[in-house]
Amino acid sequence: xxxxxxxxxxxGKQTAAWPLRDGEGGQAGFxxxxxxxxxxxxxxxxxxxxxxxxxxxxxxxxxxxxxxxxIDYGRCVVCxxxxxxxxxxxxxxxxxxxxxxxxxxxxxxxxxxxxPSDAHAKARNGFRRSLHIxxxxxxxxxxxxxxxQALNNPFYxxxxxxxxxxxxxxxxxxxxxxxxxTYAMLNPLRATYEAMxxxxxxxxxxxxxxxxxxxxxxxxxxxxxxxxxxVDVYLPGCPPNPAAIxxxxxxxxxxxxxxxxxxQLVE
Amino acid sequence: MTLSSDMQLLPEQLGxxxxxxxxxxxxxQMVYAWYPEPDRLELRYVVTEPHQHAFGVWIxxxxxxxPSLAGIWPLMSWYEREVTDLxxxxxxxxxxxxxxxxxxxxxPVRPPFDPNYPPxxxxxxxxxxxxxxxxxxxxxxxxxxxxxxxxxxVVESAEFVFFYIGEAILHYQPRLFFKHRGMExxxxxxxxxxxxxxxxxxxxxxSVAHALAYCQAAEAAANCTxxxxxxxxxxxxxxxxxxxxxxxxxxxxxHTTTLKVGEAEGKLLExxxxxxxxxxxxxxxxxxxxxxxxLRRDLSPEGWLGDELEKLRQDFSTYARRMENTGSHLxxxxxxxxxxxxxxxxxxxxxxxxRASGLDRDLRxxxxxxxxxxxxxxxxxxxxxDAHARAQVRMAETETSxxxxxxxxxxxxxxxxxxxxxxxxxxxxxxxxxSPRGTLFYAVHFDSGGKLARVKIKSPSFSNWxxxxxxxxxxxxxxxxxxxxxxxxxIAGCDR
Numbered sequence: 053x054x055x056x057x058x059x060x061x062x063x064g065k066q067t068a069a070w071p072l073r074d075g076e077g078g079q080a081g082f083x084x085x086x087x088x089x090x091x092x093x094x095x096x097x098x099x100x101x102x103x104x105x106x107x108x109x110x111x112x113x114x115x116x117x118x119x120x121x122x123i124d125y126g127r128c129v130v131c132x133x134x135x136x137x138x139x140x141x142x143x144x145x146x147x148x149x150x151x152x153x154x155x156x157x158x159x160x161x162x163x164x165x166x167x168p169s170d171a172h173a174k175a176r177n178g179f180r181r182s183l184h185i186x187x188x189x190x191x192x193x194x195x196x197x198x199x200x201q202a203l204n205n206p207f208y209x210x211x212x213x214x215x216x217x218x219x220x221x222x223x224x225x226x227x228x229x230x231x232x233x234t235y236a237m238l239n240p241l242r243a244t245y246e247a248m249x250x251x252x253x254x255x256x257x258x259x260x261x262x263x264x265x266x267x268x269x270x271x272x273x274x275x276x277x278x279x280x281x282x283v284d285v286y287l288p289g290c291p292p293n294p295a296a297i298x299x300x301x302x303x304x305x306x307x308x309x310x311x312x313x314x315x316q317l318v319e
Numbered sequence: 320m321t322l323s324s325d326m327q328l329l330p331e332q333l334g335x336x337x338x339x340x341x342x343x344x345x346x347x348q349m350v351y352a353w354y355p356e357p358d359r360l361e362l363r364y365v366v367t368e369p370h371q372h373a374f375g376v377w378i379x380x381x382x383x384x385x386p387s388l389a390g391i392w393p394l395m396s397w398y399e400r401e402v403t404d405l406x407x408x409x410x411x412x413x414x415x416x417x418x419x420x421x422x423x424x425x426x427p428v429r430p431p432f433d434p435n436y437p438p439x440x441x442x443x444x445x446x447x448x449x450x451x452x453x454x455x456x457x458x459x460x461x462x463x464x465x466x467x468x469x470x471x472x473v474v475e476s477a478e479f480v481f482f483y484i485g486e487a488i489l490h491y492q493p494r495l496f497f498k499h500r501g502m503e504x505x506x507x508x509x510x511x512x513x514x515x516x517x518x519x520x521x522x523x524x525x526s527v528a529h530a531l532a533y534c535q536a537a538e539a540a541a542n543c544t545x546x547x548x549x550x551x552x553x554x555x556x557x558x559x560x561x562x563x564x565x566x567x568x569x570x571x572x573x574h575t576t577t578l579k580v581g582e583a584e585g586k587l588l589e590x591x592x593x594x595x596x597x598x599x600x601x602x603x604x605x606x607x608x609x610x611x612x613x614l615r616r617d618l619s620p621e622g623w624l625g626d627e628l629e630k631l632r633q634d635f636s637t638y639a640r641r642m643e644n645t646g647s648h649l650x651x652x653x654x655x656x657x658x659x660x661x662x663x664x665x666x667x668x669x670x671x672x673x674r675a676s677g678l679d680r681d682l683r684x685x686x687x688x689x690x691x692x693x694x695x696x697x698x699x700x701x702x703x704x705d706a707h708a709r710a711q712v713r714m715a716e717t718e719t720s721x722x723x724x725x726x727x728x729x730x731x732x733x734x735x736x737x738x739x740x741x742x743x744x745x746x747x748x749x750x751x752x753x754s755p756r757g758t759l760f761y762a763v764h765f766d767s768g769g770k771l772a773r774v775k776i777k778s779p780s781f782s783n784w785x786x787x788x789x790x791x792x793x794x795x796x797x798x799x800x801x802x803x804x805x806x807x808x809x810i811a812g813c814d815r
Contacts, residue, residue, distance in 0.1 A: 195526070197473055201473050205570075207587060232500060236498075240476070269505075270504055
């Protein structure tokens with residue numbers, strides 16, 4: 053019979069240095085949210101808005117008359133159709149994945165970004181070291197679950213950051229929700245939230261949980277957590293890669309800064 | 320495959336036709352409904368004829384209730400219940416005429432696929448207990464355990480009901496479809512190309528299989544020929560999907576047998592495979608590549624992917640050999656969750672589950688698509704039907720999958736990856752793929768404006784969830800998690 057423990061020890065450490073130290077964290081080649089370059093937009097062009105399957109890109113009346121693009125990354129399923137439809141490369145593929153934000157408005161592209169809001173920072177101080185998460189699948193495609201499960205593989209090893217998934221909502225600090233919230237999961241989701249002790253936080257993981265995603269508007273789905281539960285961190289993505297989930301969790305704990313404001317990555 | 324050679328049947332002829340199909344060694348695949356006109360509903364039965372590449376289609380126009388075929392083909396039970404829930408068609412003499420896809424307690428004003436269903440109306444759920452069979456002679460010591468829909472760990476939502484005494488499970492009933500998103504209806508009205516984005520998001524870990532089956536259905540409807548390079552790259556993508564799914568399976572199976580290092584090793588191999596996916600395509604789930612007519616952009620696997628796959632193959636082969644030599648692991652798998660060949664056939668098992676119970680079926684070989692017809696493929700079959708047989712089939716498939724990718728890489732032709740694709744109005748097509756979990760069908764109908772009028776999705780987990788409880792009744796609690804893991808089920812595709 054193989055000596056599994058010895059084999060495991062001989063394998064050595066397989067865990068990524070990131071986020072404790074610099075490194076690409078296994079995300080090489082990953083294509084994230086499309087990046088918007090308004091200066092390249094063609095006059096009156098609507099190609100990206102017409103290509104977008106989830107109305108993340110829409111035409112809105114501009115202040116000085118005419119129309120302007122509104123880009124809501126909270127609705128983006130990262131399908132890249134806009135980057136292919138755009139004739140002038142105003143929408144380009146990028147590696148921008150660290151899209152966890154505290155305010156929903158920060159997912160909407162803005163010319164000039166507001167300064168960060170750190171109003172909640174103090175309240176969370178007590179949880180800076182450790183966090184227990186109750187995950188609820190409210191009708192996802194299982195893509196988000198697949199990469200949430202990856203967080204506990206040896207490469208990401210979430211435990212080393214003091215973050216744990218827990219079975220009981222009674223032990224949980226954070227409710228992590230995936231999926232567009234189907235009619236049948238609405239009551240179980242609310243019951244789970246009600247069972248959590250205060251203080252409690254909610255994170256919407258994946259574009260479905262943020263805004264409904266591709267299933268939004270059907271007979272069985274709502275608009276994600278919108279109007280269902282108060283959300284503390286929004287993380288769009290389809291699905292968000294494991295590093296993005298870790299970044300958003302550490303951001304909730306004030307151990308990492310929010311990197312996106314006004315729909316743009318800022319350093 | 321266009322569905323031109325269809326057979327029209329009257330409702331009263333269905334029973335005879337179904338019996339004859341069984342007698343000549345065919346197989347019933349599914350039934351679905353659609354509205355060719357707002358006031359005319361049609362049922363489509365998809366069947367496998369022995370030794371034929373194309374699938375047969377029976378068309379039936381119901382007048383009132385339609386005879387249920389569940390008595391002849393037990394696997395039809397779930398399809399008929401789904402048609403009743405979503406289209407309001409009655410099947411008479413149905414052995415289990417309860418709600419399936421819509422939960423009990425849901426009372427829509429009209430069936431959701433009725434053309435007069437109010438647009439924008441969302442279903443509401445009243446918490447109602449599901450109908451559970453009574454256990455004859457049940458005494459006070461029979462316990463009822465409802466578990467879910469929110470369960471331990473990061474898992475998909477479903478409720479499992481156990482009747483048990485001590486360790487012994489008397490009866491088990493899963494309640495699925497908490498995750499029913501109404502995805503099939505979301506396709507309606509979409510143009511062919513945009514619908515691929517939706518198909519990729521029906522089942523996350525089956526993104527390629529779903530997109531591929533959809534694209535092939537649309538291409539059949541449009542009579543579109545996909546360029547050779549795209550056909551080989553599609554095989555590569557489909558096998559990369561099988562690879563990370565099967566690696567995940569072993570990590571999870573070791574978790575249930577408490578082989579901790581084996582669990583870590585399996586999950587690490589899965590992570591390596593997903594990172595290869597990301598490096599090759601930009602997506603860990605291989606999304607945003609397939610389109611009707613080929614691929615959206617070319618890929619460059621040449622010169623590096625083969626070496627990476629070979630490293631993965633060597634590490635997997637060592638890992639697999641170790642699992643097969645670990646007594647404590649094997650003790651928990653051998654004889655666990657036995658699925659006999661007859662039950663597997665009658666209840667409609669598919670994929671590795673089917674092949675572990677002695678049924679030698681694989682769409683890649685029997686109904687080749689993409690470039691599979693040009694590549695060597697050996698289909699792994701085991702006869703024991705237990706958890707170990709299911710693991711062994713997947714082990715063999717993992718190695719076959721890497722070998723297939725190496726062949727595809729060595730034969731990969733140059734050239735374009737996308738052909739012009741133009742929808743023909745009022746056309747229809749059937750597409751299929753052998754996903755990591757088995758048979759996946761997409762039936763696609765376009766309307767007079769070239770937009771999608773109906774998309775029916777038959778996912779492999781819909782089939783295998785139907786089968787799974789037969790291996791749980793009269794077993795014990797300790798084996799349950801191991802047995803469930805050995806089936807490798809997902810819920811998103813089943814619930815849609």
